[in-house]
Every structure is written in structure tokens, then in C-alpha cells.
Amino acid sequence: MTSPRPLPQLNELNRFFWTGGADGKLRMQRCQDCGHWLHPPGVNCPECMSRNIAPQELSGVGTIAALTLNYQPWFPGVEVPYAIAIVNLDEQTALNLTTNIVGVPPESVRIGQRVRVVFEQVEDVYLPLFTPITN
8 A cells, every 4th residue: 555645664663563563562662660651752761861761651631732724735645624732641741643633524623532543554655544433
């Protein structure tokens, strides 16, 4: 499957993040010494400087902290408008992921809305996107 979305370049540091969606789970690095979550992936913990970090599963649930609707067709094949959001993940204050909100009309997306991760597979990459949680 091809995608009009730009795809990341995989390397040993980020491969777990971009391929982890194969089983429907969002993963980020976590310090095994102090418990701090890291994103984007790095080689040491920014809190305690430990190099004892490893990918761990997250709930994949968060809250939209910032939002913009894009009406400019920057990428051929990507339908406009689309919602770009910063999602604050539940596991840690300021553990944020910039992503697209999908599955609903972009105009219905709101700051403060609760969302959950869904993945779009493109080749071996699983793009983490989010969709609103409905009651």
C-alpha cells in the first residue's frame, strides 16, 4: 500500500516506534531507572541521563492539547481539510505526539477532546494517528 503521507526514514533508534503498530500498540521509550517517558526516541533519559531506556507500550489514549485545520493541499493525494493536533498522552505530563486526527469531519475536532491511537499501515511503517473516543 502506498500513502500520500510523507514516511519516516527508519533507523535503529526509531524503528520500534514506526513498526510497533503492527500489533495495534503505541510504544515509546521509557527510562528503566527513573520511569520518565521519552519522545522522540533518544539515547539517554533527559531527566536522569541514564542510558537504561527501552521501548514500552502505552495506553494510546490522550487529550488534544493544540489543533489546527489545514486547508492547503501541501501533499498531493492528501485530502483537505485535515486536522493536525498535538496529543498529550495520559502516561505523563508533556508527553506529546504531533499527529493527524482521523475518522471524523476535521471541523468537529476540538481542543480538550479525548482521543485514542489508530494506525495506518504503509509498507512496513505504521503511522500513529488518533481518533476521538465516543461514549
